Amino acid sequence: MAKYPHVQDQVQEELSRELGSRQAGVDDRKNLPYTDAVIHEIQRLANIVPMAIPHKTSRDVTFQGYFIKEGTTVLPLLTSVLYDESEWETPHTFNPSHFLDKEGKFFRRDAFMPFSAGRRVCLGESLAKMELFLFFTFLLQRFRYTPPPGVTEDELDLTPAVGFTLSPSPHELCAVRRQ
Numbered sequence: 001m002a003k004y005p006h007v008q009d010q011v012q013e014e015l016s017r018e019l020g021s022r023q024a025g026v027d028d029r030k031n032l033p034y035t036d037a038v039i040h041e042i043q044r045l046a047n048i049v050p051m052a053i054p055h056k057t058s059r060d061v062t063f064q065g066y067f068i069k070e071g072t073t074v075l076p077l078l079t080s081v082l083y084d085e086s087e088w089e090t091p092h093t094f095n096p097s098h099f100l101d102k103e104g105k106f107f108r109r110d111a112f113m114p115f116s117a118g119r120r121v122c123l124g125e126s127l128a129k130m131e132l133f134l135f136f137t138f139l140l141q142r143f144r145y146t147p148p149p150g151v152t153e154d155e156l157d158l159t160p161a162v163g164f165t166l167s168p169s170p171h172e173l174c175a176v177r178r179q
């Protein structure tokens, strides 16, 4: 967020306008389209589970012209969908407009699948979405985030640490209490 101060301003403006000093509840999501779009865009670009979980075909299957034999290990590459250049206007750039229509209303995108898809989709999807919304709004209502003194936004290295998941590399950030 610190690298995108205008985004932080717009989220905080929407939170103040719609909620005043009241804390957001899960039902507020529909009244906070910009905030919702920002959370979705963070999840899309952060791509924290790039390879989902390995699966195995339970029978022979032909998928998009390719024959896949029963018992084949399949790794769904979620990155290929979340960064698909034919699906997203700016696939490699943070852009909440990916989830906003011309009137500024939130809209879903089929290519948004950080929780994967199908029968083995993440079981915790609803819980995780609820938690992300409540944590994010709670923190943005109370704090403004900036780079540490002496560091410019361009100097912040947001390159993730790569493992089974992509997670933020250790870095310092200031959380300044809002009035």
Ligand code: HEM
Residues within 6 Å of the ligand: 048, 049, 052, 053, 054, 076, 078, 114, 115, 116, 117, 119, 120, 121, 122, 123, 124, 125, 127, 128
């Ligand atoms: C932002 C948070 C989360 C993300 C991005 C995420 C993403 C994923 C992904 C990509 C998979 C693999 C699905 C597949 O193999 O096709 C998965 C599986 C799973 N997730 Fe999550 N997850 C999150 C949070 C959670 C939470 C909070 C829980 C539980 C409370 C949870 C429980 C599970 C379980 C049980 C599976 C295995 C489902 C199965 O194999 O049938 N996840 N998750």
